[in-house]
Amino acid sequence: MNQTIEELITFLSTPQKIIITMHRDPDADALGSSLGWASYLIRKGHDVTVISPTEYAANLNWLPGMEYVLVYEKAADQRNCKRKIDEATLICCLDFSALSRLKDLGKVVQEANAIKMMIDHHLEPEHFAKWMIWDTYAAATAQLVYALIKEMEPDKQTIEIFDISMAECLYAGIMTDTGSFRHANVTPEVHLAVADLMLTGFDTSRIHRLIYDNAPLSRLQFLGYVLSQKLTVIPEFRTAYMVLTEAELLKFNSSTGETEGIVNYGLQVENVVMSALFIERKGEVKMSFRSVGLFSVRDLASSHFSGGGHKNAAGGRSEQSVKETVERFLSVLPSYQQSLLSVD
Ligand code: 5GP
Ligand code: MN
Numbered sequence: 001m002n003q004t005i006e007e008l009i010t011f012l013s014t015p016q017k018i019i020i021t022m023h024r025d026p027d028a029d030a031l032g033s034s035l036g037w038a039s040y041l042i043r044k045g046h047d048v049t050v051i052s053p054t055e056y057a058a059n060l061n062w063l064p065g066m067e068y069v070l071v072y073e074k075a076a077d078q079r080n081c082k083r084k085i086d087e088a089t090l091i092c093c094l095d096f097s098a099l100s101r102l103k104d105l106g107k108v109v110q111e112a113n114a115i116k117m118m119i120d121h122h123l124e125p126e127h128f129a130k131w132m133i134w135d136t137y138a139a140a141t142a143q144l145v146y147a148l149i150k151e152m153e154p155d156k157q158t159i160e161i162f163d164i165s166m167a168e169c170l171y172a173g174i175m176t177d178t179g180s181f182r183h184a185n186v187t188p189e190v191h192l193a194v195a196d197l198m199l200t201g202f203d204t205s206r207i208h209r210l211i212y213d214n215a216p217l218s219r220l221q222f223l224g225y226v227l228s229q230k231l232t233v234i235p236e237f238r239t240a241y242m243v244l245t246e247a248e249l250l251k252f253n254s255s256t257g258e259t260e261g262i263v264n265y266g267l268q269v270e271n272v273v274m275s276a277l278f279i280e281r282k283g284e285v286k287m288s289f290r291s292v293g294l295f296s297v298r299d300l301a302s303s304h305f306s307g308g309g310h311k312n313a314a315g316g317r318s319e320q321s322v323k324e325t326v327e328r329f330l331s332v333l334p335s336y337q338q339s340l341l342s343v344d
Contacts, residue, residue, distance in 0.1 A: 001151065001154075004131045004132065004133070005148070005151055005152065007131065008117070008131055008152070009152055011090070011115070012041070012044060012046070015045050015046055015047065016046050016047070016089045016090050017046070017047045017084075017087050017088045017089050017090070018041055018046050018047065018048045018049070018088065018089070018090045018091075018092060019048075019049050019050075019051060019084060019085055019088045019090070019091045019092065019114070020034045020037060020038050020041075020048060020049070020050045020051070020091075020092045020094060021034070021050070021051045021052070021053065021091065021092070021093060021094070021102065021105065021109065022034045022052065022053075022093075022094045022095045022096065023053070023095055023096035023101040023102070024052075024053040024054045024101060024102060024103045025054055025055075025056070026052050026053075026054075026056050026060075026095070027057075027060075027176060027177075027260070028060055028063075028172045028173055028175070028176040028177075028211060029095055029140045029141050029142055029172075029173035029174075029176055029177040030094065030095040030096075030141070030173075031052070031056060031060055031063055031066070031069070031169075031172075031173075032063060032142050032169040032170060032171075032172040032173030032176075033094050033095055033119065033140065033141040033142040033144070033145045033169070033170065033173045034050050034092075034094045034095075035050060035063055035064065035065040035066065035069075035169040036142060036145050036146075036166045036167075036169035036170040036173070037092060037094065037119070037145045037149075038050050038065060039064075039065060039163070039165060039166045039169070040145075040149050040161070040166065049068075049070065049081075049084045049088075050065070050068060050069045050070070051069070051070045051071075051072055051077075051081050051084070051085075051105070052069055052070070052071050052072065053071075053072050053073065053102045053103045053104070053105040053106075054071065054072070054073050054103060055071055055073070055074070056069075056071075057258075057260055058216075059210070059211055059214045059215065060172075060211075062210050063168070063169055063172060064165035064166075064168060064169060065165065065169070070084075072103075072104065072105045072108075073103070073104065073105075081105075081108075082108060085108055085109065085112050085114070086112070088112065088114040089114050089115065090114055090115050090116075090117060091109055091112055091114045091115070091116050091117070092116075092117045092118075092119065093109070093116060093117065093118045093119070093120070093128075093129060094118075094119045094120065094141050094145075095119075095120055095121075095122075095141040096120060096122065097118065097120045097122040097123075097124065097125035097126060097134070098125070098126045098308070099126060099128060110128065115130050115131070116128055116129040116130055116131075117129050117130065117131040117132075117133070118131070118132045118133065118134055119133045119134075119141055119144050119145060119148065120132075120133075120134050120141055120144070121134070121135055121136055121137075121138040121139070121140065121141055121143075121144060121310075122136070122308065122309065122310065123136050123298060123308070123309075123310065123311075124308070133148050136310075137187070138189075139174060139177055139178045139183070139185035139186060139187065139190050140173045140174045140176075140177035140178065140190075141173060141177075142169070142170040142171075142172070142173025142174045142177070143170075143173075143174050143189070143190060143193050145170060145173075146170050146174075146193045146196075146197065147189075147193065149161060149162070150196075158196050158197070158199050158200070159199055159200055162197060162200050163200060164200050164201060164202045166200075167197040167198070167200040167202050168202050168207055170193075170197055171194060171197055171198075171202065171204065171207055172207055172211060174190060174193065174194060175204075175207065175208065175211070176211060178190060179264070180208065180212075183312065184292075184293075184312060185310075185312075215258070216258075218252060218253055218258070219258045221252065222252040222258060223262060223265075225248075225252065226242055226244065226262055226265075227265060230242045230243060230244065230248075231265070231266065231269075233266075233269055233272060234330075234333070235271065236337070237274075237333045237334075237336070237337055237340050238271055238272055238273045238274065238340045238341065238343070239272065239273075239274045239275070239276065239333060239340065240266030240267070240269050240272045240274070240275045240276070241266065241275065241276040241277070241278070241326070241329070242262065242263070242266065242275075242276070242277050242278070243277075243278045243322060243326055244259065244277070244278065244279045244280065245280045245322060246280045246281060249279070249280075249281065259277070259279055262277055263275050263276070263277035263288040263289070263290050264290055266290065267290055267291075267292060273291055273292050273293060273295055273340055273343040274289065274290070274291045274295060274297060274340060275289070275290045275291075276288070276289050276290075276329060277289075278322055278325060278326055278329075280322040283319075284317055284318065284319055285317065285318040285319075285320070285321075285322050285325045286315070286316075286317055287301070287305055287307065287315055287316045287317065287318065287325070287329075288313075288314075288315050289301055289309075289313070289314045289315065289316070290312060290313055291311070291312050291313075291343075292312065292343060293343040293344050294311075294339070294342075294343060294344075295336075295339055295340055295343050296311045296312075296314075297309070297311070297312065297313070297314040298310055298311050298314040300314070300332070300336065301314040301315060301316040302314075302316075304316070304328065304329075304332050305317065305318055305325075305329075306318070
């Protein structure tokens with residue numbers, strides 16, 4: 001057992017006041033890993049508060065424990081969040097590796113006196129945490145939470161440590177971050193973790209349905225519009241991209257969660273190895289990038305769009321207009337042409 005885990009076990013042997021937080025606009029891995037870890041710590045007798053920096057997509061409302069999650073940017077929750085952070089002895093930072101990913105909550109966490117701990121699988125982490133459970137080889141933060149709990153409880157059987165709710169939360173994170181077990185990040189460890197969690201007896205198919213077959217009709221109609229009217233393919237760069245303006249989002253009454261996953265459709269086009277989605281929202285442009293094989297969208301996002309993420313899934317932001325941002329994207333493509341064309 002490594003020293004970090006030994007120290008953590010010693011620290012957690014007395015009751016602590018713990019905050020768990022995750023990246024803004026949290027996805028199923030950010031929330032699932034946080035709620036799974038929260039559930040474990042609560043069972044160990046700690047006082048645990050889960051805080052999301054921003055609102056989250058409605059198809060995650062069913063995650064067990066979601067009713068207790070505070071949202072920092074919601075006026076009604078903010079004072080309570082600040083008080084809890086002031087009193088905290090430990091702040092766990094899950095599924096992100098840079099405090100800027102917490103939006104306004106970043107400064108509050110940075111200035112807090114509590115010990116900080118990171119559980120994450122993104123590249124190039126900042127060093128703000130005393131304890132780092134960090135592994136870019138892990139497909140999901142939820143997989144790291146699973147492995148951490150197993151390591152902390154070496155003498156117990158899975159069903160003595162994990163209950164159905166915890167397993168559902170962790171499974172949701174692993175399932176979504178692996179694209180339902182089809183991305184290149186799927187390893188034997190992923191399947192072994194999931195097989196072990198399944199011993200608790202939860203229904204894997206129900207979790208898939210709750211996340212992917214649970215959209216309002218408006219999302220499918222919006223998707224139809226985007227695919228038929230907004231998808232552009234540039235064959236010479238093996239790139240597909242979509243641009244959505246604030247007016248279009250308003251027209252389809254599209255909320256944050258409804259654009260989630262749309263970027264992936266670009267990769268379904270034959271020969272395409274990079275897909276990009278530009279969304280104009282609240283005075284900034286949010287970008288999502290996806291790629292296959294060796295082409296790194298993380299490099300592109302961090303070099304040109306103040307972003308980051310993983311090799312095959314990254315994001316970024318721009319304060320320029322959506323038109324200028326897309327022009328910038330198109331203008332950098334030639335410098336990546338060689339790498340785009342050489343993807344297998
Ligand atoms: P998505 O496109 O789903 O928003 O994000 C894909 C991946 O890129 C996620 O792993 C996410 O954490 C990362 N990512 C998205 N936006 C940003 C960003 O603005 N900055 C950084 N560093 N990473 C991002
Ligand atoms: Mn993740």
